[in-house]
Amino acid sequence: MSNDQHPFQSLTPNFIMDAVESRGFRCDCRTLTLNSYENRVYQIGIEESEPLIAKFYRPGRWSDAQIIEEHEFCLELCDHELPVVAPLVDSGGATLFHYGGFRFALYPRRGGHAPEFDHGDNLLIMGRLLGRLHRIGATRPFVHRPRLDLDTFGRASVEVISENFIPPDYRDNYLALTTDLLQSLDEILDAAAPRYIRVHGDCHAGNILWRDAAPHLVDLDDARMAPAVQDIWMMLSGKRSRQNAQLAEIIEGYNEFFDFSPGELRLIEVLRSLRMLHFSAWLARRWDDPTFPHHFSWFNTPRYWGEHILELREQIAALREPPLQLV
Structure with a gap:
């Protein structure tokens, strides 16, 4: 597969916003690419609400069952009040979504700085x-x-x-x-x-x-x-x-x-x-x-x-x- 045929080349701003809006959100056309190599991660502006983080999974790396199991682990940790940034859960209990041949998850945006391990x-x-x-x-x-x-x-x-x-x-x-x-x-x-x-x-x-x-x-x-x-x-x-x-x-x-x-x-x-x-x-x-x-x-x-x-x-x-x- 040549570079210009790589699947992630399909992740244009319009595609990303369409995927997010397929989950019932309204984007405000602000997208910011975040630092990620294995997957593709974006901050997406949402009308009259806080931005969301959209994570598009690399095709072929994990199965749906493996991704969902990771999500379930995150949510299990949150249920025990651990400070873990977990994926959003829709009204049907789903955390992994599909759009245009890609799998993606949505997360709340969380700020913070790098830890100082010298202390x-x-x-x-x-x-x-x-x-x-x-x-x-x-x-x-x-x-x-x-x-x-x-x-x-x-x-x-x-x-x-x-x-x-x-x-x-x-x-x-x-x-x-x-x-x-x-x-x-x-x-x-x-x-x-x-x-x-x-x-x-x-x-x-x-x-x-x-x-x-x-x-x-x-x-x-x-x-x-x-x-x-x-x-x-x-x-x-x-x-x-x-x-x-x-x-x-x-x-x-x-x-x-x-x-x-x-x-x-x-x-x-x-x-x-x-x-x-x-x-x-x-x-x-x-x-x-x-x-x-x-x-x-x-x-x-x-x-x-x-x-x-x-x-x-x-x-x-x-x-x-x-x-x-x-x-």
């Missing part, structure tokens, strides 16, 4: 929120949404890159490194035997809005079954001593609502490795979307592959280091 109190608050979320997430599994596992994030990612993208000059090194890396990840996961629960899945600063002195979670598009620490490790940064201190604040708040298993700390570098592999494959799989070559022009260049191979070497070394500790 221990904020990390304590985030820990409490995640403890509450995981306490609910552990009550039952997802039925339709997948696991974050070695096959989907690891082996499948390596297969995509090695067969279709990486230049021949780098391929042998890449295959040798990823073979060693995947073997190490497999051994650690097998020994850890982690518990998989429903999680946010992509809990980084960009998916957290801080307002009214509290965090609000947005965009559960990557929600899946995963170890609890998946929602924690992306909030850690800096040197090891700093990460240990950050972790202590998060887990102190977390344990007020749900018991964190210290054995999952061994999984942080495993999950970081899988995210690295998956990110490269994600870019490769989306390269026919014109947005990706435009915004990620550095991908698939000799410099990128050289740096990526170096990162993989460093990650293999990181897996051999002792895990972070609760202090």
